Amino acid sequence: MPPPMMLPPSPGDSGARDMDDEDLVEELLATVNSARAFVDFRRTQRKECANLLRWLQLVLPLLEELRDSAPPLTEDAYHRLALLGRAFSAARRLLRSCHDGSKIFLALESEAVLGRFRSVYEKMNSALDGMPYSELAISDEVKEQVELMNAQLTRCKKRTDTQDIELSMDLMVILENRDDERNADSAILERLAKKLELQTLADLRAETMAIKKLINERNGQSGDCTKQIIELLNKFKEVAGVDEKNVLGEVSMTKSLDKCPSLMIPNDFLCPITLAIMTDPVIVASGQTYERRSIQKWLDSGERTCPKTRQPLSHLSLAPNYALKNLILQWCDKNKVELQKREPEPVAEQDEQQRGEDIPSLVEGLSSIHLDVQRKAVKRIRMLSKECPENRTLVADSGGIPALIGLLACRDKKVQENTVTSLLNLSIDESNKRHITRGGAIPLIIEILRNGSAEAQENSAATLFSLSMLDENKLTIGRLGGIAPLVELLRNGTVRGKKDAATAIFNLVLNQQNKARATQAGIVPALLKIIDDKALNMVDEALSIFLLLSSHSACCGEIGTPPFMEKLVRLIKEGTPKNKECALSVLLELGSKNKPLLVHALRFGLHEDLSKIAKTGTSRAQRKANSLIQLARKCY
Template sequence: MRMQLKRAKRRTDTQDMELAMDMMVVFSKTDDRNADIAILERLANKLELHTIADLKAETAAIRKLVKHRGGYNETVQQILDLLGKFKLIVGIDETVSLDGPISTRTLRRCQSSLIPNEFLCPITLEIMTDPVIVATGQTYERESITKWLNSNHRTCPKTGQTLDHLSLAPNFALRNLILQWCEKNNFELPKKDTYPSSDTYSADLMEEISLLVKDLSSSHPNVRGDAVMKIRMLSKENPENRISIANTGGIPGLVQLLYYPDSKIQEHAVTALLNLSIDETNKRLIAREGAIKAIIEILQNGTDEARENSAAALFSLSMLNENKILVGNFNGIPPLVSLLQNGTIRGKKDAATALFNLSLNQANKSKAIKAGIIPPLLRLLDDKNLDMVDEALSILLLLVSHPEGRNEIGRLSFVETLVGIIRSGTPKNKECAVSVLLELGLNNSSLTLAALQFGVYEPLREIAINGTNRAQRKANSLLQHMSKCEHIP
């Protein structure tokens, strides 16, 4: 993971900040979006950990590091948990652990070194009991490749080639060879649980979803309410359900219910749309149906939970640049600022992540500043109980690139706060604070001199030596700038 993060040198500041915000969401123990497939996939791509080989190599490297250090800490456990989530995305179902008793699953993998490679599934590295062939000619265990395809992947995991079709052909010849080898070597194949056939299950589920979508337009409020609640639950379960709900016309029906005069139905509808928006295609479909304007209205007037989920939905939808513009044009930034200022802890976090995404757009920066975003952000820096210093600094770093933002932020009291964070904050806090101070100082040398008077020099030198890679770069740039500023009368 350290090697992946070192590649930050090849990214822009904006990409660094997007990466940091994604990491904050995924590592959060209280944020419901820490298992959001869209965020995890985006993070895996940014860290270049999106293939099975990448993940196995990274896990091996972490194990080696822990063995060398003689133990592991909370940070290592967070990285292992993250790798576990990445593995689920690509279809590997396992728990990453560095110690503790060896499980049956682990023992089976030790045995796998004796099994011919061609008998092992490329995804799980376990012996195949039901081998099937995909369009590229590669063979996988049916259960594993089905999980991969149900996660909306359309490529061959081993070759990376796009699949011309999604049909799975049983590999009877290989299965017979596996059975013969097992008999000869007294190897017992792992027993598979029996389930209804996936075709039957899918047909039944599709029929249920289709009926629920029709019920969204029922003239009976109870029927509508029951349907939207069930769709909300189904949309949370897996990627396949999200695609099916959209394909059966569920998005227009849900958008209409955003205007329904029942707060509970509104809440279910906006939450279902939030879940559906995890899928990239659905983001565009939801915006095309006019949902953004209605979501903003619920953000202004809905229940607490509906407002929080509306903010989370805007965060998800605004991952697309065209939707960032729509949210800004529909005046969605002021109610997000209001939620940031007056919401629950979860509401503040949802608002902060949405505002961060929206502020990546230059026009939205001005709108956020005019909506009064800076005072609540500054208060978040002082409120240690909320644990939102990283979020606040990340947004401030975007805003200081705008002249209006620099004018409002560039006060001596704020510079003193930044110096305090640089002196005693977390490594991530320090990195963001140094970046903000550098941006301010490059545009106003008097603020750089003020920071020197507040005692920033020594902690800055320490960061230049021992900080994160990005923090070191920023600290050295700021120190160079300070050496020039000291000669300014």
Template sequence: MEVKIMEGGPNDPACPLMVDSSQVTQISEGDERDVVQSLVEIIERIGSYGDYRRTQRKECFNLVRRMKLLAPLLEEVGEMERPLPEEAIACFCKLKKAFMSAKKLLRTCHDGSKIYLALESESVAGRFHSVNEKLNFALDDMPYELLGISDEVKEQVELMCLQLRRSKRRTDTQDIELAMDTMVVFSKKDDRNADSAILERLANKLELHTVPELRAESIVVRKLIKERSGQNSETTQQIIDLLNKFKKIAGIEENQGYGIDNVFLPKSLEKSPSLLIPNDFLCPITLEIMTDPVIIATGQTYERSSIQKWLESGHRTCPKTRLTLSHLSLAPNYALRNLISLWCEKYNVELPKKENTSLGSEGSSEHKEEISAVVRDLSSHLEAQRAAVIKIRLLSKENPDNRVLIAREGAIPHLIGLLSYPESKIQENAVTSLLNLSLDEGNKRLIAKAEAIPAIIEVLRRGSMEARENSAAALFSLSTVDENKVTIGSLNGIPPLVDLLREGTIRGKKDAATALFNLSLNQANKLRAVKTGAIPPLLQLLQDKNLGMVDEALSILSLLAMIPEGHGVIGQQSFIQTLVELIKEGTPKNKECAVALLLDLGLTNSFHILAALQFGVYEHLIELVQSGNNRAQRKASSLLQHMSKCEQVP
């Protein structure tokens, strides 16, 4: 009888975890060696994967490193001349099951959708925990003495087991900035410009800001949608929406009228989705089949209308290679056009009609002249300044290229000067224009270098409510650069943000909270926020459910709880009671954030655990372990384990 290595669960009779001695004795010696050899091959295979998606890179490298520590063990076993003991065969079968799960997980993190891996980071983290537990389970009963393994190899395997146990006890080390950005992107109901800063940061963090990266992600997402076959439609739609936003930021045209699963298909091909279009026939910008391909200075080929729009927007680089163009001439690619025509004729495909491209590049020069004229008016008489700052606010609102042109024309120092003008509307338009300009990464440093931050903070202190709100949003946008976090904190930018958090409108509170979260990623700013009194208004946000800012408040409080001054203020009795109420009645995300914060507080001071027990948290944690999301389950389990070490446990 042969033992089958399957992916079944522990209740599956064919699962290796259920191997008994009667089965083991009937395995041939060749089959024993095959199991060991397959483990060696898996280690070699995962070693060839190379890099992994940024969001899970650390976990992947840790897992691969641990698996490689087992290679000497497998080599020694493979060289043994005598048959393997029954106990060892059972352990190696369990180990193969763990290795298969690890291989599948690593493959997902190697070539899966970057957006999916960020959006489902908690679920993926749960899979890493599961793989580590399977590895630990397989190695716990390994009969080293019966195998005759050398002391050196045995010590190496024991080292790996120790690392696995430490990994099990360790709290999550997730990228809290990425988690917050993702939460804000999908929870904000108002689609304002400040969100663009978050989107650009997300795009950079996920490495989805160039045309080739976005094209590769589109292919992976299309495959993911096909595999899901309509399941988890809400998450799928979130992935599609975020991908389209990233494409818009990168200057890639959206495919109007059809979804991401048809991302490479013009309408003429919708009836033949299985038809594979050669990659060379697709425009790198629109990702659609080209009707009028042209060659630019770098030798790359694009659809004429697409590359013209790119150039008319002020770009002087190749979208694919990012190299500066030596000239802006477009040469028709007749050879490729003929190949596309022959292919379309062969497969009976009708090409879409050509767009009117008679405008040429004149629009670009006219646009630049308009911006130059408006910037000049910023230093003119008062009426011209009023009109100019409104115009710049509008020009910088939607078009990323305009932001670069406006800054290049020297608008930033003039806008900073208008921040001190006594007229409130001019202040509002000037600070909002700086907010819009700051969405460009290069402009962030230009604005800070021009010493705009003190003036923006002053508007945040004394301006109209709209000006204060947009000042807070501007500080958030600027604070995505680490050195600007330090500058804003040292220039006392945190106190007026706390004031806005306390007394602002709903929009103002959200802007202040987002900025405070970003600034509190800096260690010195955590202490500044606590001393300024940020904690009481954050606790108040937890009480007012109508604001819909519970998750944001808990995320900031989690950062402030990392320092002694923070958890000393946060861990008051009334707050512990609020956390318990959120664990009991909050949304799934509320519960997850609340139990994570309570665990952080409890690990610092067991008094907080005892207080939570008095408020009846125990039964709600049991329920969360059974029905919560992956991260909530893990946090609740860790909290229950910690409670068992305290003196008073129900």
């Protein structure tokens, strides 16, 4: 990668040129070509990166003709090309970030990153707008191509920033429900891991290194964003079955390393699985070294390959690596680093095999003619299916899904409750989602949602949410009448039930047809009631659903009323920073389609609040406030 280009001074400087005309053009070409070398990007920014690369590609012919003809550059032409160079450098930095940056960071800051793309487009557009083509020795064809590209950039920079609302909602649910370990949230984690491509050991290792780099770039400062990144990484590792939950390695939180944040740990000392300093290194058949506990867990899960090389292991023996252990101890002693003591293996692990052997007999008990046997079997399966992926697979392989679906119609409330919760746990696995759906469970779950006990209703809503992660199920649940009882639960359920209902409804109204169904079921007054109930602390969830509904014409008509505008204004003035972000997003969406509504909102003295948020709000709130200020100017 070439070094950062040296750019000429900006207008108002001395006007001296830092490099020759030919060197400037060569620097521009080198910057564009180095930016084009990035070919794989994080999924959340992949589309925008492809757009940026396409525009960089379109400007290449201009630079190549300038290089080949080598015309003397006027001051104006030189200045415009220098501005273009600044835009190219910003583009290269942005593409590099989207190529090898932390996937979690890019997801959490997706809207800010989108703003960086917009800034690059504005820089390129500004440079090309005043380009004196008549003074450059370029062909008419190249001139027309660049002018067409510049017109596209002009339209692009005016585009309203949008975000992946599903991704945003998933992140909000996971980060806000820190104490809720139910498998409904595990299902969201599964979807997030898939969307962010953080499902394999290799993915998680690379992400861990990217986060370490990010933390180092921030000089070890641990702001709220960094804490959220580490928290999410730990959750993804847990879902993937990776034992280590400390992104900085086992020793990184000790006092010794806290005092020496710049201390670099030799890579050979880190276990390839956990990326933590090894305390008991062992060698496997492939010749690679791992922490004993980590590689043993890998082998116990049924794996018979080397995690690092993917080579088949000729044997499963583990040989202690005493030489490396001594080197690690010497390094720790020299750098005054105290290794954490190994935690003893949990006693519960010795019972795993016995629990697995119990599952087939428990599945048989589900079909017993004796109610007591059914009660005990389904209660036990509920517990086992929550614990680990292996148990969920074994329940499904033993015929547990059809047997559980058969119990959904049981009149015993406790059996119903445990059955629907067992299906919730099993539905974490995508293959199980399909088996549950094909087995005809959805209408039975909807019936429990209508008439079951409070806990059964909560878990029915959570199960519908989990099943609705398959796009075809969104339409099925809506068509079978699942939205109306969810709205009823949102209106009159327990606090937990309201939260489950809101999450399920959000997922379902991602489908356009379900937006109309939700409106007909009375979702708007139910959400307004949620917003008014401050004790629930569900304002952000309600506004996120409103944001989705506002894209549907029928829903927009019901939402877009002066009283609702007044609620949004109140939240913008008095709400939490997150409330303000969400309220601004909804107001921007509605105001873009119906300017009189925005004018009505502005009558409540919103100008001053927008100006304040544009300067002191969160980064997302600032962008929304600025967009609203620009939109407001067009209303008068």
